[in-house]
Amino acid sequence: MSTIEDVAKLTGLSRTTVSRVINNHPYVSEDKRKLVIEAMNKLGYVPNSSARSLRNQKTDVIALFVPRITNPFFSQLVESTEIAAADHGYQLIICQTRYSPEKELNYMNLLKTKQVDGVILASLQNDWEKIEPFLDYGPIVLCNEFEDRANVPTVKLDQVYGGYIATKHLIEQGHTKIAYCCGGYRSNVAKSREIGFRQALSEHKLSFDERYAFRDAFNIADGKRVFQKMITLPDPPTAVFTGSDEVAAGILSEARKHGYRVPEDLAIVGFDNQAITELMDPMITTVHQPVKEMAQKAVDIIVEKIQSRKYRKKEIYEFPLQLIVRESTVSKKLAKA
Amino acid sequence: MSTIEDVAKLTGLSRTTVSRVINNHPYVSEDKRKLVIEAMNKLGYVPNSSARSLRNQKTDVIALFVPRITNPFFSQLVESTEIAAADHGYQLIICQTRYSPEKELNYMNLLKTKQVDGVILASLQNDWEKIEPFLDYGPIVLCNEFEDRANVPTVKLDQVYGGYIATKHLIEQGHTKIAYCCGGYRSNVAKSREIGFRQALSEHKLSFDERYAFRDAFNIADGKRVFQKMITLPDPPTAVFTGSDEVAAGILSEARKHGYRVPEDLAIVGFDNQAITELMDPMITTVHQPVKEMAQKAVDIIVEKIQSRKYRKKEIYEFPLQLIVRESTVSKKLAKA
DNA sequence: CTGTTAGCGCCTTCAG
DNA sequence: CTGAAGGCGCTAACAG
Numbered sequence: 255m256s257t258i259e260d261v262a263k264l265t266g267l268s269r270t271t272v273s274r275v276i277n278n279h280p281y282v283s284e285d286k287r288k289l290v291i292e293a294m295n296k297l298g299y300v301p302n303s304s305a306r307s308l309r310n311q312k313t314d315v316i317a318l319f320v321p322r323i324t325n326p327f328f329s330q331l332v333e334s335t336e337i338a339a340a341d342h343g344y345q346l347i348i349c350q351t352r353y354s355p356e357k358e359l360n361y362m363n364l365l366k367t368k369q370v371d372g373v374i375l376a377s378l379q380n381d382w383e384k385i386e387p388f389l390d391y392g393p394i395v396l397c398n399e400f401e402d403r404a405n406v407p408t409v410k411l412d413q414v415y416g417g418y419i420a421t422k423h424l425i426e427q428g429h430t431k432i433a434y435c436c437g438g439y440r441s442n443v444a445k446s447r448e449i450g451f452r453q454a455l456s457e458h459k460l461s462f463d464e465r466y467a468f469r470d471a472f473n474i475a476d477g478k479r480v481f482q483k484m485i486t487l488p489d490p491p492t493a494v495f496t497g498s499d500e501v502a503a504g505i506l507s508e509a510r511k512h513g514y515r516v517p518e519d520l521a522i523v524g525f526d527n528q529a530i531t532e533l534m535d536p537m538i539t540t541v542h543q544p545v546k547e548m549a550q551k552a553v554d555i556i557v558e559k560i561q562s563r564k565y566r567k568k569e570i571y572e573f574p575l576q577l578i579v580r581e582s583t584v585s586k587k588l589a590k591a
Numbered sequence: 592m593s594t595i596e597d598v599a600k601l602t603g604l605s606r607t608t609v610s611r612v613i614n615n616h617p618y619v620s621e622d623k624r625k626l627v628i629e630a631m632n633k634l635g636y637v638p639n640s641s642a643r644s645l646r647n648q649k650t651d652v653i654a655l656f657v658p659r660i661t662n663p664f665f666s667q668l669v670e671s672t673e674i675a676a677a678d679h680g681y682q683l684i685i686c687q688t689r690y691s692p693e694k695e696l697n698y699m700n701l702l703k704t705k706q707v708d709g710v711i712l713a714s715l716q717n718d719w720e721k722i723e724p725f726l727d728y729g730p731i732v733l734c735n736e737f738e739d740r741a742n743v744p745t746v747k748l749d750q751v752y753g754g755y756i757a758t759k760h761l762i763e764q765g766h767t768k769i770a771y772c773c774g775g776y777r778s779n780v781a782k783s784r785e786i787g788f789r790q791a792l793s794e795h796k797l798s799f800d801e802r803y804a805f806r807d808a809f810n811i812a813d814g815k816r817v818f819q820k821m822i823t824l825p826d827p828p829t830a831v832f833t834g835s836d837e838v839a840a841g842i843l844s845e846a847r848k849h850g851y852r853v854p855e856d857l858a859i860v861g862f863d864n865q866a867i868t869e870l871m872d873p874m875i876t877t878v879h880q881p882v883k884e885m886a887q888k889a890v891d892i893i894v895e896k897i898q899s900r901k902y903r904k905k906e907i908y909e910f911p912l913q914l915i916v917r918e919s920t921v922s923k924k925l926a927k928a
Numbered sequence: 929c930t931g932t933t934a935g936c937g938c939c940t941t942c943a944g
Numbered sequence: 945c946t947g948a949a950g951g952c953g954c955t956a957a958c959a960g
Contacts, residue, residue: 257952257953257954258953258954258955259953259954269953269954269955270955270956273954273955273956274955276954276955277955301953301954302952302953302954304952304953304954305952305953305954305955306953306954306955307954308952308953308954309953309954309955309956310954310955
């Protein structure tokens with residue numbers, strides 16, 4: 255466990271000079287530089303990062319908050335964020351809030367204790383007022399999730415539009431009884447999709463039926479459960495808009511089990527364009543989200559904020575969403591015609 | 592950004608006493624303790640973690656190496672590891688090697704620079720000889736992946752048995768032409784499964800047919816590709832053993848597209864027991880891996896090693912695997928009978 | 929171009 | 945029960 259001092263001694267130079275070599279400073283003669291590098295190799299010397307962090311007041315680590323990493327949307331986000339962060343020389347700490355405000359707040363202390371240089375929030379469990387004070391300690395960037403009151407950079411997708419195009423597509427297939435099936439009461443992502451959903455409805459003189467609304471569907475099991483409930487309804491819907499491909503797949507699988515034909519008896523549209531959509535039979539119509547671009551942008555921004563040290567400015571970066579029509583909404587014969 | 596000094600001044604006490612309060616030391620009078628806590632709250636004081644790390648020679652961070660986090664097996668592993676780590680008061684840094692030995696080696700420097708207290712390797716891209724020297728700097732635990740020459744704790748699953756039971760099951764369904772379709776030439780996980788595969792074969796007087804072997808299948812697209820190749824074979828297999836549910840799903844989906852009936856024309860067995868196996872039609876027979884238990888154990892061990900400072904002892908912890916029979920290997924009528 | 933010096937914020941002997 | 949002082953390893957003035 256050699257230190258800079260050891261290298262200095264071995265070369266007969268000062269710690270300063272060694273430090274200069276480490277940090278690629280100019281004004282070091284070529285021969286001394288070589289001498290130092292040689293000594294570092296001989297000793298297997300590597301700078302201690304805690305010492306550097308303490309001295310430089312930065313850790314080169316950022317934290318990414320997600321509810322659960324096993325949600326494929328978020329694992330994609332984590333993957334892309336990790337790659338983008340590594341490109342900038344940053345390590346990534348994963349914080350799974352598991353939808354708990356307490357856990358989220360607790361992880362926020364990473365910023366206060368200076369264990370990370372910045373935080374990317376891909377989900378938000380607390381009121382913004384609880385989060386805002388942490389801006390005293392470092393930058394926060396919202397990525398995916400968003401919040402009107404948040405005075406920070408936000409990288410998001412146009413979820414209203416996403417809800418809109420998916421629903422409009424369903425309406426254009428002739429459906430009038432369309433269920434709404436999303437997850438998260440407090441999430442603005444879900445709220446926006448609902449706005450888009452309602453917008454498409456009202457544009458076509460259809461009204462929102464609260465009996466068709468399910469707002470607690472996150473995963474496959476939820477999808478199955480929702481299907482069960484739906485079919486017990488007096489006048490069941492003929493189509494369903496969902497907030498994730500997992501939910502859509504759950505509904506689809508349960509529908510199949512009950513002998514329902516998709517899309518003839520029930521049309522289903524998913525969200526995220528996960529791999530599963532192309533695996534299911536029928537393949538699931540969905541909304542593609544440019545996760546990679548969003549993650550990349552979020553990292554670019556937080557890196558920039560870490561340097562500029564201006565944290566409290568609201569800037570919105572919005573990426574477009576795209577409907578991908580497959581078989582779960584359009585009967586195969588028609589689609590192939 | 593207050594420091595311990597600020598708290599000391601505000602209370603009129605010394606830094607030492609404040610430090611004692613922070614670290615729950617005994618021998619601090621109750622009133623002074625309260626005084627300090629009050630002052631900390633007033634100032635919003637939180638200890639600086641870089642300074643603590645430097646002083647204490649530990650970071651309370653561990654690194655987890657995975658090839659890619661979007662592989663559902665690994666995202667499950669990450670999820671469980673993060674939770675277990677948090678329970679022990681550790682943060683988790685994610686290192687995606689993307690199957691690159693260089694990236695892996697590069698991330699290993701986290702140990703050398705003392706940015707992390709320990710490393711959990713869930714995959715291994717380098718020869719052990721390249722990894723071993725890092726044991727000078729901290730503990731390494733193998734989790735999932737393993738290696739004979741590795742002189743470190745290893746938490747693994749009985750992959751030989753996994754390959755064996757899956758293959759045996761296929762044979763018992765009457766198959767004699769069984770394809771082997773796994774990922775990773777260097778991975779001992781894959782190698783072990785092949786051993787189990789061959790073992791089942793030879794126990795039933797069947798021989799391994801190299802034409803039926805595909806060792807570069809990792810994901811859905813690979814599965815599709817493999818199916819295409821398989822059906823062009825002169826005497827194509829009637830069953831296929833795969834190393835992951837994604838590959839199995841890819842094969843299944845492609846088979847369906849080509850009008851093959853599963854399991855009648857082609858029986859398929861997956862690996863991992865991912866959610867997708869119950870979503871596909873037919874549902875996929877697979878091998879369940881107790882990921883959560885494995886992750887939990889790996890964290891327990893690395894935490895213990897960090898404390899004990901003995902890194903170079905080989906210990907094997909093996910968890911059992913379990914065959915889960917579904918529809919992709921047993922025709923529905925029979926299964927329901 | 930190189931070295932001396934003073935901390936970054938914290939904890940831990942060692943003395944009271 | 946409390947405090948003074950040194951140092952973890954590194955870098956950035958400030959002098960030469």
